[in-house]
Amino acid sequence: MCSARSTAHKPVPWLVPGEAFPPVSQAWGEADAAPGLLAAGGALDVDSLLLAYRHGIFPWFSAGQPILWWSTSPRMVLQVDAFRLHRSLRKTIANFVGNKSAEVRFDTQFYDVIRGCSGSPRPGQSGTWIVSDMVQAYEALHQAGYAHSVETWIDGQLVGGLYCVAIGNAVFGESMFTRVPDASKIALAALVCFCRVNGIPLVDCQQNTAHLASLGAREMPRSVFCEQVAVNARLPGPTWQFDRHYWNALQPQPLASP
Known part of the structure; x- marks a missing residue:
């Protein structure tokens, strides 16, 4: 944004x-x-x-x-079944999954993730919208169990990730950051896998960007979006943990061995 x-x-x-x-x-x-x-x-x-x-x-x-x-309005939304796994990203994720020193974690370093997003440079921006008041607000939301971090780790180092808001089965993407190529895309792919496994149909992306569109996000009428949020937010939410076998939700070729 x-x-x-x-x-x-x-x-x-x-x-x-x-x-x-x-x-x-x-x-x-x-x-x-x-x-x-x-x-x-x-x-x-x-x-x-x-x-x-x-x-x-x-x-x-x-x-x-x-x-x-x-x-x-309209609202940019990623229908998780429409996520585009381009050949280069599939190869990157396959290498990541096959690397014993690489893993995805949820909610182990939320504070570092949101600060990483806050300090990440954005094309055409001279500052950040993730100001200190926002950081404190989403940290409180995390402590209350409604904000989550999806973290990409390599060799014991946090190299990228994203944070999101989740109310029941309604998930709202907020921001991503990366310190090595494609680390944020790996985190997004992990979130897509998690959503597919847990029956979460979409991730809110808020506004249209070329980057999001390249990954399969599309615009949705606000009225339809709000109706879906109302339904999904009333459903019991999943346990926010990531299992490496969730990568197999990126079919057709499994990425994680049994």
């Missing part, structure tokens, strides 16, 4: 902490200065974040800005 866009030229609803969000249908449209912008203010506490995600809303703002809440 890029830095938050200008909010000039149109009033934005201002929330006090604990106030309900406006309906997502009131978010700014494509003709407005910041499509998807819904509200400003409020708080980044666990209850507010859970309420937001359950309604297809997410926070996104830069340093010096108030908390800004967004609900983009």
Whole structure:
């Protein structure tokens, strides 16, 4: 995600902490200065974040800005069955799975992962939207059991990963980082495997990027997305652990031996 866009030229609803969000249908449209912008203010506490995600809303703002809440339309979503495993990535993952010193872990270094994402340079950006308030908010969400890290480890070193939010069977991707080539893609592929094994149909990607599209993500009408979130969030969520045999969900060729 890029830095938050200008909010000039149109009033934005201002929330006090604990106030309900406006309906997502009131978010700014494509003709407005910041499509998807819904509200400003409020708080980044666990209850507010859970309420937001359950309604297809997410926070996104830069340093010096108030908390800004967004609900983009259409919504970029990765249907896990549509994940594109290009030949080069399949080879990279096969080598990773075959390396006894390489593994995927969940939730062992969440704090390092979110800070890695915060400090990761982004094309066309001079700063980060993962400001200190956001880091603290998602650390609290992690402690409450709703935010998770998917970590790529090689030779005992954390080399990349991603973090996401999960409410029941609704999963919302947030950000990735990498310190070696393709480490973040390996983490995303591991998340896809985990979702396939546990019957999680999609991962929210929030906004359209060429990188996400190349991996199979596609746009979905916001109304459809919100309906699916409402259904999936009510389902009992899986245990967030990764087994190496989950790699076999990347069929047709198994990657992990029995």
